Amino acid sequence: MVDAVTRQKLFGTPEIHFLNCTKGWKSWAFTLDHKRIGIMYLIGVTIALFLAGIFALVLRSHLFKFDSKMLSDDMYNQMFTLHGAVMVFSFIIPSIPAALGNLVLPMMLGAKDVAFPRLNLASFYLWIIGTGCLLLAILSGRGLDTGWTFYTPYSIDTNTGVIYATFGAFVLGFSSIFTGLNFLVTVNTMRLKGQGWFKLPLFLWSLYATAIIQVLATPVLGITLLMLIAEKTMHIGIFDAKYGGDPVLFQHFFWFYSHPAVYIMILPAMGVISELISVYSQKRIFGYSFIAFSSVAIALLGFLVWGHHMFTSGQSQVVTLIFSAITFTVAIPSAVKVFNWLATLYKGSILLNTPMCYALSFIFLFGIGGLTGLFLGALSTDIHLHDTYFVVAHFHFVMVGGTLTALLGGLFHWWPKFFGRMYNDLLGRVGCFLVFSGFNLTFFPQFVMGSRGMPRRYASYDPEFLPFHQLSTIGAFVLGIGILISFIVLVYAAFKGPRCGSNPFRAASLEWQSSSPPDFHNFVHSPVLNDPYDFDSQVYDDELDTYISREFADPTKVPPRTEPVHH
Amino acid sequence: MAVADTHEIHDDHHHDHGEFIAHHFDGPEQQFDSGKLGIWLFLVTEILFFGGLFVAYTLYRSNHPEIFEQAHVFLNKYLGGLNTIVLLFSSLTMALGVRAAQLGKNKNCAVYVLITMVCAAVFLGVKAVEYSHKWDMGILVRSAFNLTYTHPAPVTSVGKWLHVSDYLVYISVIPTLLLVGFLVASLMGKLMEKNVFSKFMLGLSIMVGGYFLGVGVGLIFMDVAEGGANESHASIQTADQPLMLHAMTQETREDASHDENHDKTAESHPAADHVDGQAHHEEHAHAGGEAFSAHHPDPEKLSRNVGIFFSIYYCMTGLHAIHIIGGIVVLSWILWRSLLGQWRSDYFGPVDYVGLYWHLVDLIWIYLFPLLYLID
Ligand code: HEM
Ligand SMILES: [Cu+2]
Numbered sequence: 002m003v004d005a006v007t008r009q010k011l012f013g014t015p016e017i018h019f020l021n022c023t024k025g026w027k028s029w030a031f032t033l034d035h036k037r038i039g040i041m042y043l044i045g046v047t048i049a050l051f052l053a054g055i056f057a058l059v060l061r062s063h064l065f066k067f068d069s070k071m072l073s074d075d076m077y078n079q080m081f082t083l084h085g086a087v088m089v090f091s092f093i094i095p096s097i098p099a100a101l102g103n104l105v106l107p108m109m110l111g112a113k114d115v116a117f118p119r120l121n122l123a124s125f126y127l128w129i130i131g132t133g134c135l136l137l138a139i140l141s142g143r144g145l146d147t148g149w150t151f152y153t154p155y156s157i158d159t160n161t162g163v164i165y166a167t168f169g170a171f172v173l174g175f176s177s178i179f180t181g182l183n184f185l186v187t188v189n190t191m192r193l194k195g196q197g198w199f200k201l202p203l204f205l206w207s208l209y210a211t212a213i214i215q216v217l218a219t220p221v222l223g224i225t226l227l228m229l230i231a232e233k234t235m236h237i238g239i240f241d242a243k244y245g246g247d248p249v250l251f252q253h254f255f256w257f258y259s260h261p262a263v264y265i266m267i268l269p270a271m272g273v274i275s276e277l278i279s280v281y282s283q284k285r286i287f288g289y290s291f292i293a294f295s296s297v298a299i300a301l302l303g304f305l306v307w308g309h310h311m312f313t314s315g316q317s318q319v320v321t322l323i324f325s326a327i328t329f330t331v332a333i334p335s336a337v338k339v340f341n342w343l344a345t346l347y348k349g350s351i352l353l354n355t356p357m358c359y360a361l362s363f364i365f366l367f368g369i370g371g372l373t374g375l376f377l378g379a380l381s382t383d384i385h386l387h388d389t390y391f392v393v394a395h396f397h398f399v400m401v402g403g404t405l406t407a408l409l410g411g412l413f414h415w416w417p418k419f420f421g422r423m424y425n426d427l428l429g430r431v432g433c434f435l436v437f438s439g440f441n442l443t444f445f446p447q448f449v450m451g452s453r454g455m456p457r458r459y460a461s462y463d464p465e466f467l468p469f470h471q472l473s474t475i476g477a478f479v480l481g482i483g484i485l486i487s488f489i490v491l492v493y494a495a496f497k498g499p500r501c502g503s504n505p506f507r508a509a510s511l512e513w514q515s516s517s518p519p520d521f522h523n524f525v526h527s528p529v530l531n532d533p534y535d536f537d538s539q540v541y542d543d544e545l546d547t548y549i550s551r552e553f554a555d556p557t558k559v560p561p562r563t564e565p566v567h568h
Numbered sequence: 569m570a571v572a573d574t575h576e577i578h579d580d581h582h583h584d585h586g587e588f589i590a591h592h593f594d595g596p597e598q599q600f601d602s603g604k605l606g607i608w609l610f611l612v613t614e615i616l617f618f619g620g621l622f623v624a625y626t627l628y629r630s631n632h633p634e635i636f637e638q639a640h641v642f643l644n645k646y647l648g649g650l651n652t653i654v655l656l657f658s659s660l661t662m663a664l665g666v667r668a669a670q671l672g673k674n675k676n677c678a679v680y681v682l683i684t685m686v687c688a689a690v691f692l693g694v695k696a697v698e699y700s701h702k703w704d705m706g707i708l709v710r711s712a713f714n715l716t717y718t719h720p721a722p723v724t725s726v727g728k729w730l731h732v733s734d735y736l737v738y739i740s741v742i743p744t745l746l747l748v749g750f751l752v753a754s755l756m757g758k759l760m761e762k763n764v765f766s767k768f769m770l771g772l773s774i775m776v777g778g779y780f781l782g783v784g785v786g787l788i789f790m791d792v793a794e795g796g797a798n799e800s801h802a803s804i805q806t807a808d809q810p811l812m813l814h815a816m817t818q819e820t821r822e823d824a825s826h827d828e829n830h831d832k833t834a835e836s837h838p839a840a841d842h843v844d845g846q847a848h849h850e851e852h853a854h855a856g857g858e859a860f861s862a863h864h865p866d867p868e869k870l871s872r873n874v875g876i877f878f879s880i881y882y883c884m885t886g887l888h889a890i891h892i893i894g895g896i897v898v899l900s901w902i903l904w905r906s907l908l909g910q911w912r913s914d915y916f917g918p919v920d921y922v923g924l925y926w927h928l929v930d931l932i933w934i935y936l937f938p939l940l941y942l943i944d
Contacts, residue, residue, distance in 0.1 A: 114592035116602040182609045190602045191592075220613040224620030228883065231709075237879035238710030239624055245710065245873035250627065254620060 018518040033118035039103030049091040056084035061477040077460035078146035085149030090173045091132040097269035108512035111193035111528040116186040127176035134169030138162030153240040153248040167226040174219045181215025202510040202533040207272025210296035214261045222258035256307035264303040270407030280508045281357035282349025285534040288341040295334035302331040328378035355429030359410030362437045366402025391451025394444045421517040422498030435483030442476025502547020526560035607921040639877035640943040646793040648941035658687030659930045666923040669916035678906035686778035693782020700735035713875030715867040747776040
């Protein structure tokens with residue numbers, strides 16, 4: 002017989018859990034616990050998001066007025082460069098894998114931690130160092146004005162802080178590699194007994210596919226940036242045409258990483274969405290294996306399309322054609338996922354709470370982002386659209402409308418799990434609505450501008466674009482307010498929200514079998530393996546006021562313990 | 569606290585050295601498998617990391633073959649070959665070290681690992697000789713490339729005394745300091761009766777000794793290879809003395825536009841090969857300096873981009889050397905733990921992982937050597 006107090010501890014809201022089992026800054030700074038590392042990562046990427054977000058608002062404010070003098074042209078260049086570089090390297094790439102992934106991945110496997118906890122912590126510190134180096138470019142007083150792409154020959158000629166920034170990106174690359182490597186090994190060797198590959202939640206498939214890219218693509222960025230640093234300091238003549246080098250080679254190297262990197266950004270987001278759609282429709286995910294394999298297909302095909310960023314660079318026509326063709330094929334697995342999500346929604350019992358609102362926004366926005374990618378992948382249209390606001394809108398639809406939206410949705414979904422407290426759903430949805438509408442207001446006009454020829458990365462524009470820029474600026478502030486509200490709602494919930502049980506949403510993947518917040522060792526009792534999309538396996542428990550695995554519903558049965566609990 | 573922790577948890581495992589099993593693993597197998605997969609993945613990232621440079625190499629070699637044909641003669645095959653043999657041998661000792669650890673023979677493991685480390689240091693010593701020699705000759709990366717056959721006379725007193733390049737003296741400062749530091753530490757350990765520490769430091773001193781061995785052997789090899797100059801060390805030669813094993817016989821030109829000349833170069837290639845072959849022949853026929861003196865390429869006639877070859881050479885070998893140094897660091901850790909006697913037949917993972925890393929570093933050199941030194 003398990004008494005009520007123990008039950009509360011095992012499946013409800015325990016008094017002692019991973020957040021408060023040890024105290025003091027050292028217990029965080031030197032922690033090897035994946036959950037704490039995940040939370041530190043979350044704080045880190047949030048700071049990066051706000052910082053780069055402020056840069057973005059400054060840019061948009063500048064563009065609000067025609068012939069604006071708010072920023073000098075130089076400052077404008079530096080502003081968009083830092084915005085892009087910090088957003089890409091310090092925020093989006095680590096966001097879902099390193100923050101949410103770290104929190105959730107080992108628990109979805111029923112494991113106590115990732116395979117290499119020290120490497121995990123090292124990855125976080127590398128993130129800090131790398132981001133610090135990126136920002137050193139500002140502190141050095143020289144700024145950075147190459148765009149996040151660091152294209153040669155300009156990056157060699159400019160005397161802004163390219164070396165700091167590229168070194169920062171290099172270090173961030175290793176941070177990302179370490180996370181990926183850790184996840185690959187953890188999923189391979191630390192699954193619960195009997196948990197085959199097809200019993201993994203789809204979020205893990207997507208994290209696994211992401212990790213493959215992180216491990217295979219990022220080293221190439223690393224060496225490229227080292228070569229760029231060598232070129233800048235010693236003029237080794239590999240990228241610098243003045244010394245017989247080939248600037249386009251840099252573009253090839255850069256995109257060999259950075260195209261796959263866009264899938265590092267989107268694949269984890271897709272994984273989150275697969276979870277949310279299924280849980281909040283309370284319906285088995287439609288076409289599990291299609292979604293699973295499409296992640297892997299995206300990861301692999303993603304390596305073969307980098308040339309679509311270089312259609313106008315002068316690469317050979319044959320290559321251009323091939324890259325264009327493969328670009329179209331990579332859209333197929335993405336479309337497969339969208340189809341499966343829609344099919345999952347069909348006849349589901351849909352709960353329109355905050356995470357689900359984000360998930361639905363994602364489908365809509367990613368749909369537009371992905372489809373406009375096809376416009377850009379088509380040769381003839383891309384010649385017209387390349388380097389215009391159309392491209393800017395495209396990638397913001399996938400990166401913000403996709404990844405950021407999924408990150409927010411995922412946070413709202415797993416927040417009660419890791420803090421044991423519920424957020425204010427109404428305010429959450431208000432935030433989501435503002436994010437969604439602000440986002441569309443910001444970036445939809447940019448499609449129109451781009452197709453009419455407004456070039457990207459310009460500090461001024463033709464008067465005909467004025468209304469679009471103004472709409473876009475207003476939208477940006479609405480978007481900013483939406484994100485801020487979501488942020489406040491979450492932070493408030495973490496400290497002051499009403500307590501909630503371990504599984505308020507009737508989700509079936511393993512992490513929901515722990516208490517909320519989870520124990521330091523994740524599970525006090527051994528989790529029982531069940532199908533992550535079989536929601537009937539979870540039954541409502543009056544005493545705990547939450548859902549609980551059928552196996553644990555009977556208080557007379559004592560659940561097996563993993564090990565003695567001690568802190 | 570951590571140690572007490574793990575003991576408590578793993579009481580039920582009945583392994584007499586449960587202290588080496590991290591708390592989040594179910595048992596030694598899971599830990600070993602994770603480590604093994606982890607290191608393999610790490611090696612994959614290493615291959616891709618070097619891969620960028622190999623791609624750069626391939627592109628430049630196929631687009632501008634003349635640069636490679638003109639430049640490779642400046643690399644000393646004998647030194648490269650020597651280093652290849654040293655590394656191959658070190659892979660053997662590494663493998664033996666892993667075997668010893670698997671059998672729980674910690675002493676043997678320590679000896680093999682130490683030999684591996686010495687080999688690594690020898691490698692670096694030879695590399696230092698090569699690098700300093702090139703720097704003397706102005707063989708630098710593209711923008712600084714300024715070939716000259718007149719060597720600057722050494723100005724440092726050590727350089728004068730030993731008749732070696734100043735650069736070699738500068739490079740050797742750190743190993744010298746390390747050697748002194750390790751020896752002192754070893755002695756102190758002895759006095760304070762910290763035996764393992766003392767032995768470990770002695771091991772590190774021996775390792776650094778390997779560096780000086782490498783420098784010495786490297787200098788002798790260079791001497792021999794270059795036909796025994798009048799002076800005792802090859803790196804201080806005067807303008808009229810031959811430097812290269814065999815030289816460019818192919819007609820070269822200052823070509824700004826390689827693409828236009830590309831076809832011509834390709835056509836003339838077989839002929840060049842032929843002459844080159846002869847040069848080879850001669851080289852064997854006449855042991856001694858005079859066989860080469862006719863062959864050293866005129867700096868004026870080299871492609872102005874010939875330095876790109878050396879940019880690539882320095883990037884690749886430099887990155888590789890950094891990996892050798894990293895290897896020495898992790899091998900030292902293995903040496904330390906071997907001296908502590910920590911390996912057992914069911915716990916030897918770290919030796920295995922470091923061994924795999926070491927083989928990869930070796931393997932990369934096996935590619936670098938022919939690609940850079942043996943172009944013909
Ligand atoms: C669904 C399939 C997708 C296709 C077919 C596609 C296609 C393209 C093409 C052809 C370009 C180059 C446009 C140009 O510069 O002229 C481009 C740019 C870009 N895409 Fe996508 N894309 C897709 C999905 C994504 C995703 C998921 C992301 C990120 C999460 C993304 C991020 C970007 C970025 C950041 C750029 C601009 C890079 C720059 O020049 O700064 N794309 N896309
Ligand atoms: Cu792309």
